[in-house]
Amino acid sequence: MRVGIDVGGTNTDAVLLAGRRVLAEAKVPTTADVTGGITGALRGLMGSAGDLHDAQAVMIGTTHFTNAVIEAKGLLPTAAVRLGLPATQALPPMVDWPERLRQALGGHVYMCHGGHEFDGREISPLDAGELRRVAADIAAKELRSIAVCSVFSPVNAECERQAARLLAGELPGIPISLSHEIGRVGLLERENATIINACLRGLAARIIGALHAALAQLGITAPVWLSQNDGTLMSVDHAERYPVATFACGPTNSMRGAAFLSGLADCAVVDIGGTTTDVGMLHHGFPRQASVSVEIGQVRTNFRMPDVRSFGLGGGSVVHHQPKLMIGPGSVGYELDSRALVFGGDTMTATDLAVAGGLATIGDPDRVSGLDPGLVERGLGWIARAVSEAVDRMKTTPEPIPVVVVGGGSVLLGERLPGASELIKPDHFAVANAIGAAIAQVGGEVDRIVSLAGSSRHQALGQAKQQAIDEAVTAGAVPASVHVVEVEEVPLTYLPSNATRIRVKAVGDLELGGDDVAASG
Amino acid sequence: MTLRQVDERQMDDLAIGAAVLGAGGGGNPYLGALLAKRVIRQRGPVALVSVDEVPDDALVVPTAGMGAPTVGVEKLPRGDEHVRALRALERVLGRPATHTVSIEAGGSNSTVPFRAAAKLGIPVVDADGMGRAFPEIQMVTATLYGVSATPMALADEKGNTAVIDTIDNHWAERLARSLTIDMGCVAKIALYPLSGRQLKQAMIPGTISLATELGRRIRQTRAAHGDPITAILDRLGGYRLFDGKISDVERRTETGFARGQARITGSGEDAGSSLAVRFQNEHLVAVRDGEVVASVPDLIIVLDGETGAPITTEELRYGFRVTVVAAPCDSRWRTAQGLALVGPRAFGYDLDYMPVEQRFGAAFPR
Numbered sequence: 001m002r003v004g005i006d007v008g009g010t011n012t013d014a015v016l017l018a019g020r021r022v023l024a025e026a027k028v029p030t031t032a033d034v035t036g037g038i039t040g041a042l043r044g045l046m047g048s049a050g051d052l053h054d055a056q057a058v059m060i061g062t063t064h065f066t067n068a069v070i071e072a073k074g075l076l077p078t079a080a081v082r083l084g085l086p087a088t089q090a091l092p093p094m095v096d097w098p099e100r101l102r103q104a105l106g107g108h109v110y111m112c113h114g115g116h117e118f119d120g121r122e123i124s125p126l127d128a129g130e131l132r133r134v135a136a137d138i139a140a141k142e143l144r145s146i147a148v149c150s151v152f153s154p155v156n157a158e159c160e161r162q163a164a165r166l167l168a169g170e171l172p173g174i175p176i177s178l179s180h181e182i183g184r185v186g187l188l189e190r191e192n193a194t195i196i197n198a199c200l201r202g203l204a205a206r207i208i209g210a211l212h213a214a215l216a217q218l219g220i221t222a223p224v225w226l227s228q229n230d231g232t233l234m235s236v237d238h239a240e241r242y243p244v245a246t247f248a249c250g251p252t253n254s255m256r257g258a259a260f261l262s263g264l265a266d267c268a269v270v271d272i273g274g275t276t277t278d279v280g281m282l283h284h285g286f287p288r289q290a291s292v293s294v295e296i297g298q299v300r301t302n303f304r305m306p307d308v309r310s311f312g313l314g315g316g317s318v319v320h321h322q323p324k325l326m327i328g329p330g331s332v333g334y335e336l337d338s339r340a341l342v343f344g345g346d347t348m349t350a351t352d353l354a355v356a357g358g359l360a361t362i363g364d365p366d367r368v369s370g371l372d373p374g375l376v377e378r379g380l381g382w383i384a385r386a387v388s389e390a391v392d393r394m395k396t397t398p399e400p401i402p403v404v405v406v407g408g409g410s411v412l413l414g415e416r417l418p419g420a421s422e423l424i425k426p427d428h429f430a431v432a433n434a435i436g437a438a439i440a441q442v443g444g445e446v447d448r449i450v451s452l453a454g455s456s457r458h459q460a461l462g463q464a465k466q467q468a469i470d471e472a473v474t475a476g477a478v479p480a481s482v483h484v485v486e487v488e489e490v491p492l493t494y495l496p497s498n499a500t501r502i503r504v505k506a507v508g509d510l511e512l513g514g515d516d517v518a519a520s521g
Numbered sequence: 522m523t524l525r526q527v528d529e530r531q532m533d534d535l536a537i538g539a540a541v542l543g544a545g546g547g548g549n550p551y552l553g554a555l556l557a558k559r560v561i562r563q564r565g566p567v568a569l570v571s572v573d574e575v576p577d578d579a580l581v582v583p584t585a586g587m588g589a590p591t592v593g594v595e596k597l598p599r600g601d602e603h604v605r606a607l608r609a610l611e612r613v614l615g616r617p618a619t620h621t622v623s624i625e626a627g628g629s630n631s632t633v634p635f636r637a638a639a640k641l642g643i644p645v646v647d648a649d650g651m652g653r654a655f656p657e658i659q660m661v662t663a664t665l666y667g668v669s670a671t672p673m674a675l676a677d678e679k680g681n682t683a684v685i686d687t688i689d690n691h692w693a694e695r696l697a698r699s700l701t702i703d704m705g706c707v708a709k710i711a712l713y714p715l716s717g718r719q720l721k722q723a724m725i726p727g728t729i730s731l732a733t734e735l736g737r738r739i740r741q742t743r744a745a746h747g748d749p750i751t752a753i754l755d756r757l758g759g760y761r762l763f764d765g766k767i768s769d770v771e772r773r774t775e776t777g778f779a780r781g782q783a784r785i786t787g788s789g790e791d792a793g794s795s796l797a798v799r800f801q802n803e804h805l806v807a808v809r810d811g812e813v814v815a816s817v818p819d820l821i822i823v824l825d826g827e828t829g830a831p832i833t834t835e836e837l838r839y840g841f842r843v844t845v846v847a848a849p850c851d852s853r854w855r856t857a858q859g860l861a862l863v864g865p866r867a868f869g870y871d872l873d874y875m876p877v878e879q880r881f882g883a884a885f886p887r
Contacts, residue, residue, distance in 0.1 A: 087678040087705075090556055090600030117705040118592045118774050123679075151596050186594045188552070289840055300551070304840070307827070393746055457771065487839040491773045498773075 003045065003055045003222070004438025005038060006253065006431070007062040010274045010334050011408070012037035013434040016045050016052070020260075024049040025431045027408070029334055034064065034207055038214040052220050061227035061437035063250040064207055065200050065243045069297040072104035075199040076144040081134060081167070082191065083114030083159045084151035087123055093149070093191055098298045105199050108143055110134045114159040115151030120492070123151060126159055128166060135170035146171075147198035149179035149191040154490050154501075175201040175241075182244065184488060189302040196296060197244035204243035208236050225440065227253055229305050230485060231287070232443035232507055247296055248305040253436030255280045255287040255306060258404040260439050261426035267402040268391045268420075271432065272409030275314040275331040279390040280306050282404075285481070285509075304486065309390050313383065315409035316340070319348040321375055325382055327353075341368050350412050353379040360411035380414065388418040395419075406432035443507045444471025444482075452498040460502065461487070468506035477508025526566040527645070529558040532632060534736030539623075539631030540831040541735050541753060542728070544820040546803035547627010547654035548586055549594050549833055556598070557632035560639045567635050568644035572726040575620060575646055579717035582607055582618040583650060584637045585630045587658070587675070587697060588707035590802060590835040591772065591779040593629065599678035602709035603637040609674035609682045610711040622646040622720070624661060624713065626728050627654040628833060633709070646720065649728035650713065652851035653820050656778055656802040658697055659690035660863045662853050663713050666723040673697060673712035677704035698777045706777060725851055739829050749829025750844050753822075759848030760881040762807055762814055763796040764789050764826060767841045772834070778802050783823070783837045785845065796845060798823065800834045805868050807845060815847035816870065818854035818863045819877045822846050847877045 001023070006013045012030045016023040026044025030037040046052060068074045080093035093109045094102050112130050115123040138146065146167055150159040157180040164176045177198040183190030211224060225233035227249035234245060254271040258264075265285040271278045281288040287306035294305045312329025316336045320326045327350055332339040339345035341352040342363030348371075354360045356368040356376045391403055403420040405413055406429045417423045428435060446468045450460045465484050472482045486505040491498070536554035539547060561567065575581065584603045586593065611617050618641075621634040626649050634645045650661035658670050670693035676682040683700050687693045693712070701708045715723065735756055742752040754761065765785040772781035778801050787794040797808045804821035807814050815821050823832045826842040853859050855876065865872045 084596070086599050086680070088597040088599070089678075090559070090598045091552070095559070096555055115596075117596070118589070119706075121705070123596070123705070185591070187597055288842075389746075461769075485840065487769070489770070489772070 001055050002438045003052060003058045004434040005041060005060045006433035006437055007034060007037065007064055009063060009067050012041045013431040014041035014045050015431050015434040015438055016049050017438045022428050025428055027430060033210060035210040035214045039217055042218050055220060055222040058220065058222050058224045059233060059437045059440050060211065061249045061253040061433060062246060065246050068200065068203055069196060072101045074203045075104050076202040077106040078145045078147060078195060078199040079108045079110060079138045079143045080195050081110045081112060081146060081148045083112050083163060084123055085111055085113045087151060091188065094195065096300060101297055108141065116156045118152060120156055126162055131163055131166050132170060135167050139171060145198040145201045146174055146176045147194040148176060149194050151187060153180035154185050155492055184302060185490060186302050189300055192299045193244055193301045196299060197242060200243040204240050208240045227437050227440055229303055230507060231256055231441045233440045250433065251278050251280055251306045251308040252287055254406055254433045255282055256439060257432030257436030258406045259285050260435060261428055261432060262404045262424050264402055264404060267404050268394060270387055270403060270405045271407040272405065272412060273314045273407045274316045274336060274409065275333055276310050277313045278308045278310050279394050280308045281394050309394055311390060313386055315351045315412065317350040319350060319353060319379055325378055327379060327382055350383060354411045359414055383412050384417055387413065392419055439510060441507045442472055442475040442477045442510055443505055444468040444475060446504045449492065449499055449501050452500045464502045464504045468504040472506045472508045476511050478511050482506050482508030525569050527569045528566040529561040531733055532557045534740060535631055535733045536628045537739060538732035538736030539626045540628035540833060541822055542732055543627035543654040544803045544822055545800050545834040546590060546656060547625050548590055548629020550628025553629030553632040557635045560636045564639040567638045569647050569729060570644045571647050572721055575717040575720055577716065577718040579619040580616060581620045581622055581646060581715045581717060581720045582610060582711050583622045583624040583713050584633050584711050585624040586633055586707065587710045588701050589774045589777060589779045590833060591774045592706040594835055596705055596707055602676040602678060603633055604640050605682055606674040606676040606709045606711040607637055609684055610672060610714065613672045613684055614714055618643060620644050620646050623649040625649055625651045625654040626732055631732055647729040648724040648726045650724055652725040652728060654803050655863055658694040662725055663723040664690045664862060665853060665858055668713055668715060668719055668723050670712050673710060675700050675708045675710050677708050702777045706774060743828060750824055753829060754846060757848035759846050760877060761844060762847050763787060763845040764791050767837060767839055767843060770837045770839060779834050785843060798845060801868065802834060806865065806870055813872055815877055816865045816874055817868060818850040820848040820850060849877055
């Protein structure tokens with residue numbers, strides 16, 4: 001048995017899975033301390049399934065880190081240390097960040113000597129005295145976390161390592177995030193991701209602590225895993241050091257949950273929550289990835305993430321009908337059960353329209369029986385059109401495609417959707433994210449330096465791909481589901497005979513049939 | 522066209538549009554726009570003048586970045602390299618530049634003259650030397666008119682500058698490339714000093730306006746939920762070559778360039794086929810299932826299949842969904858002289874150039 005948990009901004013959901021069977025599900029409000037929501041959801045599961053001592057693994061997806069960056073809340077005052085002078089001065093660290101986020105971190109930027117050329121030569125030698133002065137300033141300003149980014153560190157990471165040793169010596173215990181462990185070639189994007197990672201280290205320690213506390217309270221001793229942006233899992237220890245790797249796991253989990261629940265491999269997935277709707281595409285069972293750059297809270301990075309279109313429509317969206325019909329983007333959010341008409345409140349929400357239109361039974365239907373039937377019809381039509389347009393923009397072919405709708409706000413849609421060949425609301429649609437976490441994928445990764453002299457490149461790449469695929473299978477992936485998601489070559493021009501660093505990642509579905517397979521394989 | 526002030530708001534459109542024309546090269550548009558916006562914010566707007574407005578006796582000095590775009594995204598500039606290169610050239614010429622201009626349309630190289638001009642307080646001319654981007658220094662229309670690339674100045678971030686004088690423009694490329702590699706594979710350059718009279722004959726007018734318009738069209742079409750790729754093709758008279766997913770990127774920083782090829786596995790109507798795009802900073806030839814379907818000097822452009830955003834060679838990455846298009850080059854490149862300079866054989870491909878509209882015009886009349 002596996003427990004999947006989704007810690008969202010509004011709700012914390014939990015599911016208990018045995019093989020492919022959903023044994024129990026629970027949905028409770030997220031609490032400020034996170035622990036309360038998780039214990040509440042797990043108690044909900046225990047209410048219908050008994051104790052969870054037999055659980056073999058707990059898999060958790062959380063949008064907490066993403067939300068913290070978007071809301072610029074709970075972030076550590078962070079030092080961004082760049083090694084590369086005299087190069088790179090024209091664009092200092094955090095140059096293109098939204099001002100609010102920059103200020104939330106304090107905007108502490110240090111440009112120092114160091115870094116490498118493309119061919120491994122030094123741009124300038126690392127300056128120990130300079131770094132000690134930086135450390136003294138960090139101490140004086142009481143900054144709590146450090147991001148270190150050196151020019152061409154994906155080719156040669158020595159400067160970052162040396163600087164980290166020196167800074168750690170001066171500032172014992174301060175968390176230090178190194179860019180070569182986090183990103184790829186592309187200085188600003190890699191540096192941005194590293195700074196975001198650094199400023200989340202405090203929150204990461206707190207949330208991971210809360211997870212442990214919640215599980216300990218309930219006597220659950222199973223290993224705990226966190227979902228990453230590519231749908232695979234990482235250990236809690238890893239997540240504590242690399243919280244940025246959890247970004248975008250929300251849409252990934254909901255799309256994979258939708259694929260699992262519907263049995264479809266190629267379709268659009270619409271996830272309607274309380275405030276927003278995310279639309280993504282499943283292609284051969286995998287979330288379609290966004291190209292080029294991906295922004296996190298308006299900060300540019302070069303992570304691979306699912307291509308998702310989000311807009312402000314959900315169960316709590318406020319219905320405006322004067323002067324013109326408009327639903328959202330404003331939402332009553334977690335106050336739905338006090339402010340919506342069906343709960344005796346005074347605000348007309350999208351949920352009220354769904355209840356009045358007979359699509360759902362929530363709260364007290366009598367309270368909306370007096371709504372103008374014309375308004376209800378136009379309102380529900382408006383919602384269907386908004387979703388349909390978003391799906392249309394994500395499609396790559398003009399033909400109608402199947403649309404799977406999940407999330408608590410799924411009740412807003414009727415039986416049909418314009419432009420959809422069919423509209424599917426699978427069982428357990430409200431907890432698709434938690435299911436996505438529970439069925440997380442397993443990955444195999446190869447990162448090695450090879451010689452690509454002559455015509456051996458094809459061979460070396462082929463071997464690396466096969467090894468990554470084999471590792472994924474060993475870790476418990478269904479062989480037929482494994483595919484290569486990342487291939488990266490970094491030529492190390494300073495080494496002889498066409499030395500190249502090859503990184504390959506393969507990912508596959510966890511074997512779910514029959515007995516459970518532990519995520520660690 | 523009359524003199525106009527260009528401010529930071531136009532830089533995103535310019536860089537994106539120029540990156541489309543850059544055919545894979547010409548530098549990274551995000552960084553190109555970001556660098557220009559910062560300088561213009563500090564120094565104020567830049568005057569843009571049309572070619573006709575430049576006096577015959579003006580001293581126009583093109584400014585640009587040279588090197589491999591794979592390095593440009595990592596070793597960012599210090600910020601004064603272009604000014605130091607231009608000053609070094611002025612010292613040799615014995616008089617100050619009155620204007621600067623773009624040597625090639627590209628995401629970064631379209632904005633370098635604006636970055637220099639904002640600091641120096643001189644106007645930028647609405648023109649460029651290629652109507653697209655090419656990897657080598659001699660590959661400008663000015664070479665067809667006998668204009669010398671040298672004296673030419675190079676500057677790096679460490680404070681080094683070099684001025685070279687060469688017997689022809691091919692030698693300028695060769696020596697400047699060696700210097701650029703030593704400088705860490707990126708340098709800023711000032712070269713091809715021209716009189717206003719030479720500029721009118723030897724450069725391609727209107728490129729900055731065209732690039733800005735292209736960028737604006739992409740942005741506006743996207744905002745209106747239209748198809749930005751069709752908008753690009755309409756403006757450039759281009760053709761869709763291929764839709765698919767990048768299945769392999771072979772790319773090295775070699776001899777001062779980003780060299781290699783991308784393989785794209787077809788999807789939709791192109792399912793079952795594969796397209797190889799070979800590049801040397803810029804895309805040079807597109808080969809579909811073994812058959813060449815487009816080549817230099819026509820523009821081969823890789824676009825994000827969803828957003829229509831141009832993808833430069835250093836950004837090509839496994840798994841991207843792309844649409845590859847081709848568009849006709851400036852007519853001067855299609856002369857015998859032009860093809861000798863920038864045709865397939867100038868890049869070592871033993872094949873005859875066939876204009877893209879000749880290859881596709883009958884099948885897909887526009």
